[in-house]
Amino acid sequence: MVESFLNKFFPSGYPYSVNEGYLRYTQFRALQHFSSATLSVLSTQSLLFAAGLRPTPAQATAVSWILKDGMQHVGKLICSNLGARMDSEPKCWRILADVLYDLGTGLEVISPLCPHLFLEMAGLGNFAKGMAVVAARATRLPIYSSFAKEGNLSDLFAKGEAISTLFNVLGIGAGIQLASTVCSSMQGKLVVGPLLSLFHIYCVTEEMRATPVNTLNPQRTAMIVADFLKRGRIPSPADLRYQEDLLFPGRLIEEAGSVKVGRPLHNVVKPSQLHQVKEKFPEEKFILNRGTKWTDMILERNATGEDALKGWLVAAYAAEIEKTLLKTSSDPLEEAYERMVNVFSPFLSELQAKGWHTDRFLDGTGCRFAL
Numbered sequence: 001m002v003e004s005f006l007n008k009f010f011p012s013g014y015p016y017s018v019n020e021g022y023l024r025y026t027q028f029r030a031l032q033h034f035s036s037a038t039l040s041v042l043s044t045q046s047l048l049f050a051a052g053l054r055p056t057p058a059q060a061t062a063v064s065w066i067l068k069d070g071m072q073h074v075g076k077l078i079c080s081n082l083g084a085r086m087d088s089e090p091k092c093w094r095i096l097a098d099v100l101y102d103l104g105t106g107l108e109v110i111s112p113l114c115p116h117l118f119l120e121m122a123g124l125g126n127f128a129k130g131m132a133v134v135a136a137r138a139t140r141l142p143i144y145s146s147f148a149k150e151g152n153l154s155d156l157f158a159k160g161e162a163i164s165t166l167f168n169v170l171g172i173g174a175g176i177q178l179a180s181t182v183c184s185s186m187q188g189k190l191v192v193g194p195l196l197s198l199f200h201i202y203c204v205t206e207e208m209r210a211t212p213v214n215t216l217n218p219q220r221t222a223m224i225v226a227d228f229l230k231r232g233r234i235p236s237p238a239d240l241r242y243q244e245d246l247l248f249p250g251r252l253i254e255e256a257g258s259v260k261v262g263r264p265l266h267n268v269v270k271p272s273q274l275h276q277v278k279e280k281f282p283e284e285k286f287i288l289n290r291g292t293k294w295t296d297m298i299l300e301r302n303a304t305g306e307d308a309l310k311g312w313l314v315a316a317y318a319a320e321i322e323k324t325l326l327k328t329s330s331d332p333l334e335e336a337y338e339r340m341v342n343v344f345s346p347f348l349s350e351l352q353a354k355g356w357h358t359d360r361f362l363d364g365t366g367c368r369f370a371l
Helices: 001-009 022-050 056-089 089-107 115-138 140-145 154-181 186-209 218-231 271-279 305-324 332-353
Strands: 257-263 288-292 295-299 358-360
Touching: 001 154, 022 115, 022 154, 022 186, 089 115, 089 140, 089 186, 115 332, 140 154, 186 218, 218 257, 218 305, 257 305, 271 288, 271 358, 288 305, 288 332, 288 358, 295 305, 305 332, 305 358, 332 358
Parallel strands: 257 295
Antiparallel strands: 288 295
16 A cells, blocks of 8 residues: 555655655645645635625535636736746745735635725736745746656656645545534634634745755856855755745845845946956956945856856955955955956866756846846
8 A cells, every 4th residue: 555655656766766855845735735625615614704695515516616616817917027026036926925814814714804895806806826836836837846866756746736735635535524513603713714824834945945956047146156165165055945035035245245136237246347347357258347345246048047146256255355354455356356267177076966956047027137
């Protein structure tokens, strides 16, 4: 039975075919889908009560699919221009998707308290849920990709969806039971609903914390550089997963040079100074401009993760030189660049050996330049 369960719900070769953290991710993903499906039944029953109907729990279950699917089209239109940001920070957007989903569900649950606003409450609730569904689906691929160890992405995806389906069905069953007993009254829903929602958000947060995303974005790049300068080692994706800031991913990391990536070019340098700034590193695909509080970095349009790492190391070394008053030249960037050149080759080799993908840099909708 155990072998049959593993074959049906876990990828072939588990646990050797997946990266670290997959089991914990799967456990909380199952609980997340269970609580979400349970809450969905309660919210749909409330909507029908607000509309003046007195449905059975089974009717609420059937209608929930219609309401959910109908709003996906609106959500797709709203979220269509956010794909690059979701690629850069899939964990944050995945959590935001579930917060939006619970917000929409909450509006549906309380709709019987104001039946005269039924259309407004139902419309806003399903609008939020529609956006949540699209955001959750858009972030699914980069999250699954981080666990694929042997090119088994399709297997991971199929088994992950099998677990989601199983626990969605169990959650619907639990929701029907609650709707028939504890949550048959509005008071019961107002108690159970927030508890289920809190549990739901906790589960998805633990899912994301367990996910070792191995692509380079501004936050992860800064953390890698800070760890390298501070401890002389390069962390793996599994090492960084619990250190990522999932609420404020754009925060500056002082140990990594306080770098901001992708601000509009005209806000960083004057057009008349662009050639002069670019000439500091004529062979590189980045521009650095040090300010009093942070260092701006703008990448060339075809720059890769390796180019971003070079720029980040230069900025971090320059900040370190200024802080320790060891600068031997008029411009700390020149000395910082020399340091970067000396360490970059072994740094990059070890980074790739740890499992990081350096062929691209995911800076969301950050601005880049072309010459």
